[in-house]
Amino acid sequence: MTVQQPAREFLKSEPGLEPVIVEGLFRATPARVFRAFTEPEEVRCWFLPKGGNLVAAEIDLKVGGRWCFVIEKTDEKQIHFEGEYLAIEAPNRLEFSWRHVQEFADGTREATDSSKVTVLFEEAGKATEVKLRHEAIKTEDARRGVGGGWNGCFLRLVEFVVE
Incomplete structure (x- = not known):
């Protein structure tokens, strides 16, 4: 009989509370993990929490530059996350706005109100500690969803960036 290991938990804040805090240790350099957050072809490989890949990822990596990650696209609608970069200090810090958007054929x-994500990448020996803070999310349900989503993404990211 196989014993199932408990899922790794990256969510550090109480589910539903403000802000959402997600932290993890990754066996890669800060530059490698930063690249996973900022290059479209890399983001597409780990960003969805339950597997699969994004339909598209666009990144204009400059302060004021826009980003858009498409989750689903049909003839009727497109569902995506989007925002603008507020601060970029490669490979140690990334800050961006965040909105969840449904765009219809007509x-x-x-779109949700804009929230803010700050990600710190700190060297920890031969690894990188990532500290993500997602704040200004209006509702408890949305914070629960965002927390679970980031936790699932970190589960995929920890395997993706191994050097």
Whole structure:
């Protein structure tokens, strides 16, 4: 009989509380982990928490530059996350705004209010400690969803960036 190992838990804040705090140790350099967050072809490999790949990822990596990660695209609608870069200090810090958007075929959009994500990449021996803070999320349900989403993404990222 196989004993199932408990899932790794990266979510450090209480589910539903503000801000959402997610932290993890990754067996790679800060530059490697930073690249996983900032290069479209890399983001597409780990960003969805439950497996699979993003439909598309666009990144204009400069302060004021926009990013967009497409989760689902059909003839009727597109679901994606988008925002702008607020601060970039490669390979140690990344800060960006965040919105969840549904865009319909008729051109209408439904978007959440903008929230803010700050990610710190700190060298820890031969590894990198990543500290992510996602704040200004309006509702408890949304914070629960975001926390679970980031936790799932970190589960995939920890395997993706191993050097």
